[in-house]
Amino acid sequence: MLAKTRANGQELALSPRWTLRALAVLFAALLGLIPWADAASAHGSAVDPASRNYGCWLRWGSDFQNPAMQQQDPMCWQAWQDDTNAMWNWNGLYREGVAGNHQAALPDGQLCSAGLTWYGRYRSMDTPGPWKTTPVGSNFTLRLWDQAWHGADYYRVYVTRQGYDPATEPLTWGDLELVRQTGAYAPAEYTDLNISAPGRSGHHVVFTIWQASHLDQSFYFCSDVTFS
Numbered sequence: 001m002l003a004k005t006r007a008n009g010q011e012l013a014l015s016p017r018w019t020l021r022a023l024a025v026l027f028a029a030l031l032g033l034i035p036w037a038d039a040a041s042a043h044g045s046a047v048d049p050a051s052r053n054y055g056c057w058l059r060w061g062s063d064f065q066n067p068a069m070q071q072q073d074p075m076c077w078q079a080w081q082d083d084t085n086a087m088w089n090w091n092g093l094y095r096e097g098v099a100g101n102h103q104a105a106l107p108d109g110q111l112c113s114a115g116l117t118w119y120g121r122y123r124s125m126d127t128p129g130p131w132k133t134t135p136v137g138s139n140f141t142l143r144l145w146d147q148a149w150h151g152a153d154y155y156r157v158y159v160t161r162q163g164y165d166p167a168t169e170p171l172t173w174g175d176l177e178l179v180r181q182t183g184a185y186a187p188a189e190y191t192d193l194n195i196s197a198p199g200r201s202g203h204h205v206v207f208t209i210w211q212a213s214h215l216d217q218s219f220y221f222c223s224d225v226t227f228s
Contacts, residue, residue: 043212044219049134049206051223057087057088086122091145093221111172114220134224136228138196141195142223144193150214152191153212156182159207161175167203175205177197180193
């Protein structure tokens with residue numbers, strides 16, 4: 001049976017899955033784990049292949065205290081233990097005022113945390129290890145979820161070079177190859193980008209820069225993939 005709630009005077013149906021997630025968020029908030037004002041400020045992320053913190057929230061947001069995560073998903077486990085807000089605020093991994101100088105703002109080894117943005121909240125995203133991956137081919141589609149309809153001045157998509165090992169090496173700019181540069185995109189809930197990254201096999205990282213158009217906000221996403 002579907003749970004129901006009301007928004008703007010209308011009755012909405014919620015699936016049991018999302019009801020559990022909502023209860024988990026409420027429970028964590030009551031414990032003081034979630035800063036409500038920050039969690040409510042919607043922005044966006046890469047959702048397919050999922051960014052590291054979005055993937056951890058998607059898999060464990062309704063079950064984040066389950067000790068089985070340590071064995072089943074050890075990189076998400078270390079992330080949840082380090083700072084739960086990195087997952088509750090999966091849509092806020094950005095920096096302001098970068099002015100296009102991304103390499104200066106994000107030192108080597110800190111690309112997945114956006115240069116330790118938000119006082120290091122996302123630092124666990126930089127940790128090398130066996131992150132869960134999404135299987136892809138040489139040509140695949142990257143989906144971005146723009147919750148707040150910010151639009152984009154541009155997207156830049158990089159993929160790690162063959163020979164880089166995400167399980168043991170922190171991500172550096174020298175590990176990346178630019179495979180897609182776009183122009184401006186009008187605001188929309190989702191944006192799909194066609195990506196071509198031939199000559200790769202095994203575990204790689206897709207690193208995405210989303211330059212929002214409403215302000216000088218630069219979003220950064222690390223998504224783990226396996227090229228077949």
